[in-house]
Amino acid sequence: MQVEGKQYRTVWLEGSTLHLINQPMIPHRFQVVTMARYNDTAKAITDMVVRGAGAIGATGALGMAQAVLQAPDEGFHEFIAKAANVLRGTRPTAQNLFYGISKVLDAVQEAGDNIPDARKAARAAAQDVADDDAENCRAIGQNGLPLFHHGIRVSTHCNAGWLAFVDWGSALSPVYAAHRAGLTPHVWVDETRPRLQGARLTAWELAQEGVSHQVVADNASGYLMRNGQVDLVIVGSDRIAANGDVANKIGTYTSALAAKANGIPFFVAAPTTTIDPDCPSGDSIPIEIRTQDEVRYVWGWSDDGRFTRVRITPDASPGHNPAFDVTPASLISGIITEKGIIEATTRAVTSVARS
Numbered sequence: 161m162q163v164e165g166k167q168y169r170t171v172w173l174e175g176s177t178l179h180l181i182n183q184p185m186i187p188h189r190f191q192v193v194t195m196a197r198y199n200d201t202a203k204a205i206t207d208m209v210v211r212g213a214g215a216i217g218a219t220g221a222l223g224m225a226q227a228v229l230q231a232p233d234e235g236f237h238e239f240i241a242k243a244a245n246v247l248r249g250t251r252p253t254a255q256n257l258f259y260g261i262s263k264v265l266d267a268v269q270e271a272g273d274n275i276p277d278a279r280k281a282a283r284a285a286a287q288d289v290a291d292d293d294a295e296n297c298r299a300i301g302q303n304g305l306p307l308f309h310h311g312i313r314v315s316t317h318c319n320a321g322w323l324a325f326v327d328w329g330s331a332l333s334p335v336y337a338a339h340r341a342g343l344t345p346h347v348w349v350d351e352t353r354p355r356l357q358g359a360r361l362t363a364w365e366l367a368q369e370g371v372s373h374q375v376v377a378d379n380a381s382g383y384l385m386r387n388g389q390v391d392l393v394i395v396g397s398d399r400i401a402a403n404g405d406v407a408n409k410i411g412t413y414t415s416a417l418a419a420k421a422n423g424i425p426f427f428v429a430a431p432t433t434t435i436d437p438d439c440p441s442g443d444s445i446p447i448e449i450r451t452q453d454e455v456r457y458v459w460g461w462s463d464d465g466r467f468t469r470v471r472i473t474p475d476a477s478p479g480h481n482p483a484f485d486v487t488p489a490s491l492i493s494g495i496i497t498e499k500g501i502i503e504a505t506t507r508a509v510t511s512v513a514r515s
């Protein structure tokens with residue numbers, strides 16, 4: 161995707177140094193940061209310097225490659241096993257993270273005790289994860305395009321655009337495809353409390369691409385749906401269970417309920433790497449509970465030009481911060497994947513995951 165006329169991916173590896181777009185700084189500043197070692201990369205995932213299912217998966221894979229490239233010959237495999245545990249522990253909900261790490265570990269295992277071959281294989285496998293993510297998201301855009309008509313009004317929640325993946329995105333990929341096809345979609349952007357990924361990231365992406373959009377409070381989407389101002393809802397996913405239940409950013413379930421009540425199609429867009437065939441239902445998806453300070457404070461630019469944190473709750477009031485919720489398959493009209501649009505059913509989900 162383009163940023164001020166220059167092509168970028170969300171994450172890439174040069175030598176053994178990882179480069180990331182610093183997402184907490186957007187939309188106020190566009191900044192690329194570097195991570196010299198795998199544990200720096202792990203901290204970047206935990207601190208949400210990088211976030212979004214596909215971007216986390218690619219970063220986990222590339223961070224794993226960093227560990228393999230930096231591991232000493234003495235204790236090579238022990239170093240890698242430790243690094244894998246550190247990277248796996250960064251975010252518990254996103255299935256793509258575990259997929260990316262596993263792909264690199266499988267490549268290292270196939271190389272056996274030949275350490276130079278293992279280093280080459282790890283780097284190649286990690287790059288494949290990133291490249292596949294970008295291509296899968298491009299295909300999601302094309303597969304979702306038939307859902308669009310001229311002037312369609314789309315509601316989305318959180319950020320499932322190119323910042324959440326290596327390129328293109330999932331939920332926003334069909335929007336970009338429709339925009340480039342001249343269909344002039346309009347996007348209602350839920351602000352997405354508490355970290356405001358919609359207001360900060362999705363709105364910034366859409367503005368970069370020139371897509372018509374407006375930012376609304378999270379609790380405005382039901383109002384818009386009831387008043388006939390939404391034609392289609394598309395969201396992303398961090399994990400899809402084998403029965404079609406979907407974990408996504410907190411507030412997605414509420415949007416799905418409003419869409420169902422108002423007869424509006426509710427689609428999930430995700431590459432098949434987001435499917436966890438070993439997870440039977442949404443009840444088995446681990447839900448990350450993040451720091452209460454994300455609810456109690458907001459970050460932003462002050463009028464005097466400082467990037468600062470401001471408390472918005474009483475000092476004595478604690479917060480509770482589940483980062484995700486689960487939308488049952490019964491509320492989902494379909495799942496847009498790189499292999500086509502599938503039903504949110506056990507048969508369809510497990511079949512496409514195996515294909």
